[in-house]
Amino acid sequence: MDKITCQIYEDEIKSLEEEIKLLTEKYEDSQQESTFFSEEEILMSIKIFETACRGHLSSSNLKAQLESLEKDLSFIMKFTGIQFTSHSKKTVEKTRNRTVQKHKLSGNCHALSFKVEFQLLEMRNKENVSAVVSDLSIVMESGEDLDVSKFVSSTEKHGSLLTFFRSLSSYGEWYEHRRCTFLHFK
């Protein structure tokens, strides 16, 4: 009798711990996603933070982490040519195995600027994470160009976000190549 009661409590505890984890994440995600600080506020905070915590190990850790991530992001954006100027997301659903988020991404690739919105569904099973993009909406600066608008609407229809970015990057490479070629002939 006692063994069974023990098991019941243990199961309840496990389920509560998981619920608490998800609720905490939900709360923190919501806080994060409804906040925004400008680059100036961030630069100012760095200055304040440095003077206030001079010498403290924890402070240098935060700053070091920030610098490391900025470096990684800056490297890959420079490499692919796809520069993100802003990114915001909203978590619509989050359970143990499934996350649904809505993303808004703006940026440019050489001369072309874009604004992309989509829904991302990520599902986790034992071995891997699968991702599906849906509700894709793409707005491009040179949207009046017939070829561009045909490309955009076909890409949107199939949710082909990867194709969109790869094509953008390809175009950017070609554009750069052409520009360098022209400069060479000047």
Added chain:
Amino acid sequence: GLLAHLEVLEADAREASVKQEEEEKLEALKARAQKLRLQRDQLLAKVSLQQKGHPEDAGATAAPAPPSAQDVLEWKLKSLKSTLQILYLTGISGKLTPRGVCFCISTAYQGTYLDSYYLELLSEPQVRIRRHSIPIFIPLEQISKKYLQTDIRHFLSLLSNHLNAYVGRRYQADQLQEHFSEQIKGTLQRNSLCNLLVFNYDVSARSKTFPFRARLLYRDLCCSLPTEVTISCTPEAPASLVKVAGTHSDLFHRVALHEAFRSFSTAE
């Protein structure tokens, strides 16, 4: 007499101690469950308030303390992390390593992201591959010989095209096998690169015969549509189907495999 009596007392004492342990354990579990229940309820209330009292409600409750510099920086850190987390959606992402870069090539079929492949490059004394997860049937060596030293972007671009095309072909074959298995005789025959597919099929899911035989060859490894399609009819098939085979051939050239089969079902 006495020894046996002592043994009985000892056993009783042990039993009592075990029972006490169990009771204590149960009490501890009960207390923990109660504590967690309380914590969970508090969180529920907190989240519910957060959902209701959103920006539109600013000023309705006492103004929260202004964010500290640390709060701002922690926000920025989380924000950067979340952008880095979705970089794979662009197709090529990567991280700097002490001696070079580790690239990640993502693949997708339309909106469904499929496998990711990794490639770690060292930069000194010259660019070379340290290790990778590229399948052996992708011509990595050929592509790297040509472009790795001179144009890394093009190298990765080309590799991405090969990988995406391979994954796209594989996806179509998998979809066909999964959703249209009744229209295919046995299983689809394919090679590792998924650029040669052979199968017997019918347009209807209800028929017991498979009068058509398809051979799809994808000579362009960067393409997920076939370059050569051969549709023939089995000897037992009625002569009327030969013309139909011709239209199928055209269809398989233009449309993804599983989409082609989907169009058979709707045409029925």
